[in-house]
Amino acid sequence: MMAKTVRTQRVNATRELILATAERMFAERGVHEVSNRQISEAAGQGNNTAVGYHFGTKTDLVRAIARKHSEQIEERRKELVAAAEGSTDVRDWIVCLVRPATDHMGSLGVPSWLARFNAQLMNDPSLREVVIEESLTSPMMRKILDGLSECLADLPLEVRLERGDMARSVIVQMCAEYERAVAEGTPTARATWHDMATGLIDGLVGLWTAPVTR
Amino acid sequence: MMAKTVRTQRVNATRELILATAERMFAERGVHEVSNRQISEAAGQGNNTAVGYHFGTKTDLVRAIARKHSEQIEERRKELVAAAEGSTDVRDWIVCLVRPATDHMGSLGVPSWLARFNAQLMNDPSLREVVIEESLTSPMMRKILDGLSECLADLPLEVRLERGDMARSVIVQMCAEYERAVAEGTPTARATWHDMATGLIDGLVGLWTAPVTR
Structure with missing residues (x-):
């Protein structure tokens, strides 16, 4: 024994x-x-x-890395979703989408690699799907996407999906650049992951609520 | 002879x-x-x-590829800048920023590689700087960025730069994904590069004009 x-x-x-x-x-x-x-x-x-x-396989390994972080991220999602429950303000749901990941990244110390790992996955369509699937099976993520969709019900479906792609891309890329700057000691306009996320959330609120050209 | x-x-x-x-x-x-x-x-x-x-060197080669496309893109910029001259509507300047590249990409036939080439450069900070420098030396690009800055004069400088980073990232990434989808025959919500750019421009207008949390 x-x-x-x-x-x-x-x-x-x-x-x-x-x-x-x-x-x-x-x-x-x-x-x-x-x-x-x-x-x-x-x-x-x-x-x-x-x-x-x-x-x-390598796909299994990528999934295992994603899972290693997902438990803690899901805990933070739970707290923020509880606070956003019932809200029809799109910002509340964007906060739920962004902060669990950025809070977690901020907790990893310097240097961390998660944000750049995620950005590398974006370059590979099949591995990207693995990670997206992985996060879509999270019960909290489902609630967040439902909350977001309800706030954006006036958008045509294809525009909602398109802006979802834009938002995901900008979140992944900005986190990776911030992580790299912090790791390399490059000066950053935002002093903390929390402040960096605030700037990201501001921009995404605008992106998602912008008028649509028909 | x-x-x-x-x-x-x-x-x-x-x-x-x-x-x-x-x-x-x-x-x-x-x-x-x-x-x-x-x-x-x-x-x-x-x-x-x-x-x-x-x-x-490889850097010289990357610069030569970027230059190969930049003449035609610059021609299209000239037309759109002439139309936007004096405008204080941020959308007009975002059109100048996006359409010259997307129009050019649409003209390259299928499959094209430029959008994915650009996206790969984004992953390398030093090569990315080469290409950004290259486009900043374009007289029309300077005019576009000046026009954009004037429309966004109310934004704190660091937020303007931050949103510039977000916009560049989203333009590069969405063009690369669209190019890949077209090349692989994956169905796309937008039938043409022109329509795809319209969706991108809509979102970027929102991103750049969103209220700022202090």
Whole structure:
């Protein structure tokens, strides 16, 4: 029993190490440019197939990294959704969409890699779908998207989807640039992730509520 | 003299072929993942140093690709700036910012690579700066940014810059996704580059004119 616990702890530590290493390498170099073998090596695994053994395919590994963060993000969503419940002010729902991720990113310390990891996924249509699916299965995310849709019921469906794509792209890209600036010590106009998110939320409220040319 | 003309034509054809090959390869795989040697080979050059011989470094090559398109884009800017001259409606200047590029992309046929080439550059801070510098030296682009700034004079400078970053990111990303969808035959909500740009312009007007939280 004792031996089994120690072994489980060791396996968990290895898995954590592989996840952290892969997140950093994907963020720095892109998901397609890094092989499972290179990740195994960089994580100091004697066995070059360690990633495959612990996680499976690269898609499985990407999903595992996304999941590692999603629990904490979902907790924060819960709080904000409780505060927004019943609101018909689109800003309240955009806050629910942005702050859980930016609060979490701010909590990761410097340097963090999550925002740049997410941005790299955007370049790959199939992996992007994996992560979007992953977040759409979150019960809180469903509530947020429903709340948002209700506030935007006057928009034609295709415009709502189009602006959803624009918003997602801008959130992912701005977070990645902010994370990179902080990591590299480049001066930023916004002192904190919280203030950076405020600027993002302001802009997205405008983007989503703008008049539509027919 | 005759021989010299033929040689010049052959050199120009080689340069054009290298530019088109590099644009496609950068768009598909990322600027950092493709070497000058690979481009020379893919362009069917017996000499693996052809890229270096004709263009110099990779940064020089990226700049040459950007320049190849910039003349036509600048022509279209001229027309739209003439129409916007003196306007204090932010939309007129956003039209000047978006349509010259999207009109040009629409003129390239299917598949085109320019939008995805631009999106790949966004991932690399140093190459991104090269292309931004390149477009900032365009006299029409200066006029457009001045016109835009005048319409947005009430925004604090740092918010204006922040929204400029958001807008650039969304333009680049949405064009790349539209280009990919068209190239792969995926259904799109917008039937043409012109209509796609209209949706983009609508959203950007909202983004840039949104109220600012202090």
